[in-house]
Amino acid sequence: MSTTQKIAVVTGANRGLGRAYALHLAQAGVDVVVTYRSNRDQAEEVVSAVTDQGRASVALRLDTSVVNTFADFAGQLGTELQARWGRTTFDFLVNNAGTDLTAPFAETTEKDFDDLVDVHLKGVYFLTQTLLPALADGGAIVNVSSGLTRFAVPGHSAYGAVKGAVEVLTRYQAKELGSRGIRVNTVAPGATATDFGGGMMHDEQVRNYLTSQVALGRVGEPDDIAGAVTALLSDANRWVTAQRIEISGGQSL
Numbered sequence: 001m002s003t004t005q006k007i008a009v010v011t012g013a014n015r016g017l018g019r020a021y022a023l024h025l026a027q028a029g030v031d032v033v034v035t036y037r038s039n040r041d042q043a044e045e046v047v048s049a050v051t052d053q054g055r056a057s058v059a060l061r062l063d064t065s066v067v068n069t070f071a072d073f074a075g076q077l078g079t080e081l082q083a084r085w086g087r088t089t090f091d092f093l094v095n096n097a098g099t100d101l102t103a104p105f106a107e108t109t110e111k112d113f114d115d116l117v118d119v120h121l122k123g124v125y126f127l128t129q130t131l132l133p134a135l136a137d138g139g140a141i142v143n144v145s146s147g148l149t150r151f152a153v154p155g156h157s158a159y160g161a162v163k164g165a166v167e168v169l170t171r172y173q174a175k176e177l178g179s180r181g182i183r184v185n186t187v188a189p190g191a192t193a194t195d196f197g198g199g200m201m202h203d204e205q206v207r208n209y210l211t212s213q214v215a216l217g218r219v220g221e222p223d224d225i226a227g228a229v230t231a232l233l234s235d236a237n238r239w240v241t242a243q244r245i246e247i248s249g250g251q252s253l
Helices: 016-028 040-052 068-085 110-134 157-180 204-212 221-231
Strands: 005-012 031-036 058-060 090-095 135-144 184-187 244-247
Touching: 016 031, 016 040, 016 090, 016 221, 031 184, 031 244, 040 058, 040 184, 058 068, 058 090, 068 090, 068 135, 110 135, 110 157, 110 204, 135 157, 135 204, 157 184, 184 221, 221 244
Parallel strands: 005 031, 005 090, 031 058, 090 135, 135 184, 184 244
Antiparallel strands: none
């Protein structure tokens, strides 16, 4: 196996699960490119936390809903890779950035739907396509989906639908990129204690209900999800591709 220092690009890594992915990857010896959409201070805090663990890191702005900015982002990434690492490639891409929508099916607007598609499907599709020349052969991609593609919760029809599309896309990517030794998998977190979805996990009644639905008896923590993602990207899972891996503690069985 190559001894070249591994580098990961994690989208939406300034907070929540993305932050946890970045920190766990750093703990595993991986350098991290942190992307953020609007909160640079948060992103720089993650960069500092990564560097405190002895790993190299940089924060780059990226709005994954605006496809026509991806070429410029790829150029900035290339400049950083060359300047900081003396490379033109990186090894791991974690497509994590996203937004939520909670609305009944009957009340979801076309704009609501399009906004989710732009970030979760179109953004993932075309960002990955744009970055392919810089993704090293033998690398790996993780697309972040949701447990909501398996179990249905009222109010999440659009979100679940676009995440379902990402899971199908993952299999096609794995098929077409396999010739380069690139593995592509989906992870599907269950209920997790972050501020995603407007911070509903801070509502004690909601949290108690979700806890009752989980076989392991609690809701997930960011570290639970990030540990699994880091393991999936590692060489120990070099023969795993085209899979949907749910990380939910056994929710809604």
